[in-house]
Amino acid sequence: MSQLKGVxxxxxxxxxxxxxxxxxxxxxxxCRQHAEITALWGARNGILGVxxxxxxxxxxxxxxxxxxxxxxxxxxxxxxxxxxxxxxxERTLAVFxxxxxxxxxxxxxxxxxxxxxxxxxxxxxxxxxxxxxxxPKTVDNDLPETDHCPGYGSAAxxxxxxxxxxxxxxxxxxRRVSVIxxxxxxxxxxxxxxxxxxxxxxxxxxxxxxxxRPLTADQLLGDVEAxxxxxxxxxxxxxxxxxxxxxxxxxxxxxxxDSFGWRVTGNLSxxxxxxxxxxxxxxxxxxxxxxxxxxxxxxxxxxDRQEARLCGQAAVEAAIGGVTGKMVxxxxxPGPGYSCTTGLADLKDVANSERLLPLEWIHPAGNDVLxxxxxxxxxxxxxxxxxxxxxxxxxxKAG
Amino acid sequence: MSQLKGVxxxxxxxxxxxxxxxxxxxxxxxCRQHAEITALWGARNGILGVxxxxxxxxxxxxxxxxxxxxxxxxxxxxxxxxxxxxxxxERTLAVFxxxxxxxxxxxxxxxxxxxxxxxxxxxxxxxxxxxxxxxPKTVDNDLPETDHCPGYGSAAxxxxxxxxxxxxxxxxxxRRVSVIxxxxxxxxxxxxxxxxxxxxxxxxxxxxxxxxRPLTADQLLGDVEAxxxxxxxxxxxxxxxxxxxxxxxxxxxxxxxDSFGWRVTGNLSxxxxxxxxxxxxxxxxxxxxxxxxxxxxxxxxxxDRQEARLCGQAAVEAAIGGVTGKMVxxxxxPGPGYSCTTGLADLKDVANSERLLPLEWIHPAGNDVLxxxxxxxxxxxxxxxxxxxxxxxxxxKAG
Numbered sequence: 001m002s003q004l005k006g007v008x009x010x011x012x013x014x015x016x017x018x019x020x021x022x023x024x025x026x027x028x029x030x031c032r033q034h035a036e037i038t039a040l041w042g043a044r045n046g047i048l049g050v051x052x053x054x055x056x057x058x059x060x061x062x063x064x065x066x067x068x069x070x071x072x073x074x075x076x077x078x079x080x081x082x083x084x085x086x087x088x089x090e091r092t093l094a095v096f097x098x099x100x101x102x103x104x105x106x107x108x109x110x111x112x113x114x115x116x117x118x119x120x121x122x123x124x125x126x127x128x129x130x131x132x133x134x135x136p137k138t139v140d141n142d143l144p145e146t147d148h149c150p151g152y153g154s155a156a157x158x159x160x161x162x163x164x165x166x167x168x169x170x171x172x173x174x175r176r177v178s179v180i181x182x183x184x185x186x187x188x189x190x191x192x193x194x195x196x197x198x199x200x201x202x203x204x205x206x207x208x209x210x211x212x213r214p215l216t217a218d219q220l221l222g223d224v225e226a227x228x229x230x231x232x233x234x235x236x237x238x239x240x241x242x243x244x245x246x247x248x249x250x251x252x253x254x255x256x257x258d259s260f261g262w263r264v265t266g267n268l269s270x271x272x273x274x275x276x277x278x279x280x281x282x283x284x285x286x287x288x289x290x291x292x293x294x295x296x297x298x299x300x301x302x303x304d305r306q307e308a309r310l311c312g313q314a315a316v317e318a319a320i321g322g323v324t325g326k327m328v329x330x331x332x333x334p335g336p337g338y339s340c341t342t343g344l345a346d347l348k349d350v351a352n353s354e355r356l357l358p359l360e361w362i363h364p365a366g367n368d369v370l371x372x373x374x375x376x377x378x379x380x381x382x383x384x385x386x387x388x389x390x391x392x393x394x395x396x397k398a399g
Numbered sequence: 400m401s402q403l404k405g406v407x408x409x410x411x412x413x414x415x416x417x418x419x420x421x422x423x424x425x426x427x428x429x430c431r432q433h434a435e436i437t438a439l440w441g442a443r444n445g446i447l448g449v450x451x452x453x454x455x456x457x458x459x460x461x462x463x464x465x466x467x468x469x470x471x472x473x474x475x476x477x478x479x480x481x482x483x484x485x486x487x488x489e490r491t492l493a494v495f496x497x498x499x500x501x502x503x504x505x506x507x508x509x510x511x512x513x514x515x516x517x518x519x520x521x522x523x524x525x526x527x528x529x530x531x532x533x534x535p536k537t538v539d540n541d542l543p544e545t546d547h548c549p550g551y552g553s554a555a556x557x558x559x560x561x562x563x564x565x566x567x568x569x570x571x572x573x574r575r576v577s578v579i580x581x582x583x584x585x586x587x588x589x590x591x592x593x594x595x596x597x598x599x600x601x602x603x604x605x606x607x608x609x610x611x612r613p614l615t616a617d618q619l620l621g622d623v624e625a626x627x628x629x630x631x632x633x634x635x636x637x638x639x640x641x642x643x644x645x646x647x648x649x650x651x652x653x654x655x656x657d658s659f660g661w662r663v664t665g666n667l668s669x670x671x672x673x674x675x676x677x678x679x680x681x682x683x684x685x686x687x688x689x690x691x692x693x694x695x696x697x698x699x700x701x702x703d704r705q706e707a708r709l710c711g712q713a714a715v716e717a718a719i720g721g722v723t724g725k726m727v728x729x730x731x732x733p734g735p736g737y738s739c740t741t742g743l744a745d746l747k748d749v750a751n752s753e754r755l756l757p758l759e760w761i762h763p764a765g766n767d768v769l770x771x772x773x774x775x776x777x778x779x780x781x782x783x784x785x786x787x788x789x790x791x792x793x794x795x796k797a798g
Contacts, residue, residue, distance in 0.1 A: 016571045041794050045573070055794040068787035074567030076789050081572065165694035168473030172415045173480065174444070178690065267669050270687075288669075290686035291577065295564035297786065298697035387696065388467035390475050395440050395454040 004129060005036045006102030008316075010058070011043035011050060012137075013108030013115070016075040017151030018158075018300045019308035020107055020137050024077065025070035026312020027105050027135070028058050034320050037103060046080035046108075047115060050092050053099075070309065073295045084111075089118045096123075096130060103131050103319050105312070109138035109149075110352055113327055117347035120325040131319040134327035134347055135311050139294045141189035144355040145345035146329035150311050151294070153304030153380035155183070156193030158296045159237075160384050162289055164197035167204025167235050168387050174233040177224060177276055177284035180205070181269035183293050186241050188212050188357035190293070192369045193377055194237035199386045204235035211241040212356050213366045215250055220272065221279055223367050228282060240268055251275075301382040307340060314342040338379035403528060404435045405501030407715075409457070410442035410449060411536075412507030412514070415474040416550030417557075417699045418707035419536050422506050423476065424469035425711020426534070427457050433719050436502060445479035445507075446514065449491050452498075469708065472694045483510075488517045495522075495529060502530050502718050504711070508537035508548075509751055512726055516746035519724040530718040533726035533746055534710050538693045540588035543754040544744035545728035549710050550693070552703030552779035554582070555592030557695045558636075559783045561688055563596035566603025566634050567786050573632040576623060576675055576683035579604070580668035582692050585640050587611050587756035589692070591768045592776055593636035598785045603634035610640040611755050612765045614649055619671065620678055622766045627681060639667055650674075700781040706739060713741040737778035 010027045012020055024042070031040045042056035043049030056077060058066075069076045096104065106116040113134045120132035136143050139155035159182050170178050184190030188210025195208060206227040209215050227234040242250040251271035269286035276284040311328045318326060326344040333339045361373040409426045411419055423441070430436045441455035442448030455476060457465075468475045495503065505515040512533045519531035535542050538554035558581050569577050583589030587609025594607060605626040608614050626633040641649040650670035668685035675683040710727045717725060725743040732738045760772040 012571075014572075016568050039794075042789070044793075053794075053796070056789055057792050057794045060792045061790055065787060065790065069789065072567070072786045073564050074786065075571035076787075078570075079572045161697060162691050162695070165472050165696050166690045168471070169415050169690045169694045171477075172411075172474035173413075173478045267666070267685075270666050270669060285689065286687065287689035287691060288685065288687040289691060290684065290688075291565045291568045292561050292686060292688060295568045296561070296697075297564050298560060298695075387471045387473065388464060388475075390441070390455055390468065391460055391464065393456050393459045394443075395438075395452075395456045397452070 003036050004102050004131065005038060006100040007039045007041060008037045008103035008105065009041050009043055009050065009055070009096070009101050010105040011046050011107070012075045012077050012079040013046045013106060013112035014079060014081060015139070015294060016073065016079055017137055017139050017294050018073045018154035018296065019150055019305050021072050021076045022070045022305045022308035023107050023135050023137065023150060023312035025066055026309035027316055028066055030313040030316035034316070036320070042077040045078040046082065047084065047088065047092065048080045048082055050095055051088070053095060071300070073297050084115045089122045092119050093122050093126065093128065097128055102129065105133055105135055105315050107135040107137045109140065110143060110350070110354060113347050114351035117325065117351045120347065131324040133315040133319050133323065134350065135315045136327055136329070139183065139190060140185045140187050142185060142187040142354045142356065143350055144353045145327070145350050147332040147340060148330055148380055150304060150308035152189060153301035153382070154299060155190055155294050156196065156377055157301040157381040157384070158293050158299035159190060159193045160196035160381055161299055163194040163205050163235065163237060164384060164387060166287060167197060170204060170233045170235055175283065177228065177234045177236070177282050179236045179238060179269045179272045179276070179284060179286045181286065181288045182237060182239050184239050184241065186211055186354060186356065188239055188362070191237050191239040192357055192373050193381060195369050195374050196378055196381050196384050202231060205237040206231065206234050207236045207367045208369055209238045209242055209367060210357055210362050210369065211239045211243060212359060213362055214243050214245045214247070215366070216245050217275060219366065221276065224276055225280055236272070238269060238272060242268060301380065303380060303382055310342060318344055402435050403501050403530065404437060405499045406438045406440060407436045407502035407504065408440050408442055408449065408454070408495070408500050409504040410445050410506070411474045411476050411478040412445045412505060412511035413478060413480060414538070414693060415472065415478055416536055416538050416693050417472045417553035417695065418549055418704045419506055420471050420473070420475045421469045421704045421707035422534050422536065422549060422711035424465055425708035426504050426715055427465055429712040429715035433715070435719070441476040444477035445481065446483065446487065446491065447479045447481060449494055450487070452494060470699070472696050483514045488521045491518050492521050492525065492527065496527055501528060504532055504534055504714050506534040506536045508539065509542060509749070509753060512746050513750035516724065516750045519746065530723040532714040532718050532722065533749065534714045535726055535728070538582060538589060539584045539586050541584060541586040541753045541755065542749055543752045544726070544749050546731040546739060547729055547779055549703060549707035551588060552700035552781070553698060554589055554693050555595065555776055556700045556780040556783065557692050557698035558589060558592045559595035559780055560698055562593040562604050562634065562636060563783060563786060565686060566596060569603060569632045569634055574682065576627065576633045576635070576681050578635045578637060578668045578671045578683060578685045580685065580687045581636060581638050583638050583640065585610055585753060585755065587638055587761070590636050590638040591756055591772050592780060594768050594773050595777055595780050595783050601630060604636040605630065605633050606635045606766045607768055608637045608641055608766060609756055609761050609768065610638045610642060611758060612761055613642050613644045613646065614765070615644050616674060618765065619674065623675055624679055635671070637668060637671060641667060700779065702779060702781055709741060717743055
């Protein structure tokens with residue numbers, strides 16, 4: 001393998017995460033180690049920055065600032081949601097050729113890996129030596145070929161802590177029902193993380209619905225009523241993408257009273273709360289934590305951050321070693337204890353593919369996840385400290 | 400003043416906060432210093448625990464556990480929302496008499512201070528020596544006679560951090576609008592705290608609406624459009640209690656298209672997002688952080704926690720000193736730097752009264768708060784670290 005000398009471009013795609021900037025720092029630090037990378041450019045707002053030749057000069061940034069960026073949510077380079085067209089790949093390659101760009105690191109999810117794959121293929125076909133490596137990033141954790149995705153651990157940490165904290169509020173002021181909505185696209189990975197909030201069997205959330213399983217209003221109401229009767233309150237974790245038995249977004253069901261004529265999109269937790277309120281006559285409210293679920297600086301998982309950085313470094317190492325057309329993966333090592341190393345997967349095996357939560361990790365009743373999920377996810381989110389509670393030492397009267 | 404020997408009861412009322420347990424710890428630690436307090440009982444679920452004589456024996460709890468409780472959101476004793484009836488005060492006094500309860504510490508907001516006042520009055524009228532002290536607690540910060548309320552600083556810290564973090568997401572992936580909803584009842588104190596997220600003038604949130612000022616759909620749309628044109632995105636902070644020009648909950652306005660037929664309650668941010676979406680054709684989404692705003696363990700303000708504890712201690716000290724019928728207040732000291740001492744206010748001056756955000760702290764345009772508010776609130780929430788951003792050092796082409 002000959003040494004390939006030229007410029008490296010790094011770009012972000014899709015929704016930011018709490019640790020996408022940690023991957024960026026991994027790329028920057030590793031590139032600095034290799035003299036053949038003559039400059040490192042960060043495309044502003046993803047592939048759009050490539051088209052427009054808007055690049056941050058990442059070697060000209062203060063090192064202490066770069067370290068601080070690595071602890072910061074959002075995307076320091078900016079990102080985009082842009083549906084790439086076939087001619088865009090040619091445009092990308094033309095920009096790369098014109099600037100002697102020889103390394104391309106693209107951090108993103110399923111769609112982004114498709115773009116990376118196409119650019120890599122086009123370069124090969126046209127005889128331009130370019131090394132393209134994908135860096136996984138998604139809070140949805142739905143990329144195949146990797147144990148998990150950087151970004152997921154922190155988003156899971158946020159959601160579990162949020163459910164724990166909201167649960168403490170519900171326990172303190174009972175006779176209420178709370179419906180807490182998680183992101184996660186079509187996969188239940190993120191809503192499942194609510195299970196990490198528990199220590200005791202009856203701890204909140206008492207109900208977790210994953211979009212891999214349809215949910216009917218009757219099941220929801222029966223489940224909530226049973227929990228409420230037993231405990232005097234109920235905390236429910238639900239995914240934004242929950243479907244009903246017809247495969248429609250939950251709440252679009254025509255069996256619901258017509259007067260529930262809200263716009264369904266982006267309002268699921270409110271719809272569930274209203275159904276519970278109107279049908280069970282319980283005081284239910286909704287919490288839609290939304291974008292905070294992938295942005296909360298206070299809930300970065302240290303494991304996730306370190307792995308995100310590692311993935312950035314591994315991408316550069318692979319490219320320097322002559323690899324192209326691959327995505328970095330995380331490979332869980334045999335115990336005892338949790339650890340991961342990195343590997344590589346073909347972009348074609350990752351692009352436009354979606355890995356859902358395994359059905360065998362969902363409780364047969366469809367309203368919880370099983371311990372196998374908790375074992376998988378707990379080390380990714382990091383320790384979720386239980387909240388202290390008073391001992392049940394009550395005053396006993398002499399009389 | 401004679402020494403009064405007997406049992407002390409402490410109870411919580413209304414919504415929990417991130418620091419109500421810190422006040423409880425202040426009460427417990429101070430009571431232990433005074434031999435005349437023969438036992439300290441914590442009523443389970445507020446005044447309901449008094450009626451039902453359900454008390455935690457707080458001297459029989461492990462001290463390390465008590466310290467841990469002081470760092471914990473929720474209410475360790477439990478709380479309640481119960482509309483007190485006149486006969487309830489007699490019931491309370493009967494329980495106190497039967498158990499030689501001579502000290503009553505009641506932690507809550509406006510309604511709770513009314514209950515405390517009535518119990519104190521009834522005791523005086525019936526010749527039973529009882530010392531009743533209110534401990535302020537509300538994330539809404541709407542109690543009069545005190546510079547601010549324990550609980551507010553942490554809720555403000557959460558909201559400011561949430562807006563900062565969500566703002567970083569919006570900046571990174573532009574061409575979006577985010578409507579972030581705050582709690583706060585009728586007062587704008589909590590939504591105003593979004594201003595603490597800013598460092599530069601154009602930082603998110605670009606728009607803050609306080610419920611002290613009515614909002615029309617036309618103003619909202621005009622404001623959002625102007626910000627979006629200037630910056631390419633917009634972050635809006637709005638209060639759950641925002642009213643329209645008729646004094647109705649915003650969104651209940653019949654001038655809105657009839658097809659917006661949602662239940663309005665508890666859905667304001669979604670309504671705003673939908674109006675922006677349909678009228679301006681912008682991609683708007685809502686975030687309703689809800690109960691997390693008063694429960695997030697990761698966002699406790701250290702100043703708030705220390706002051707909450709101080710208020711608990713001061714309540715016990717006042718009662719030991721012979722005071723009754725008062726609420727502890729926080730008194731801001733002249734600078735330089737921020738500090739507070741405690742004082743006492745008559746319960747009758749606090750009960751059932753509501754302190755709104757001063758109109759002179761709201762921008763004349765009705766879509767922001769003024770620096771005077773930021774000066775007031777910043778020390779309560781504690782330092783909100785700005786998120787690191789890359790320097791604008793772009794690649795300059797030779798050609």
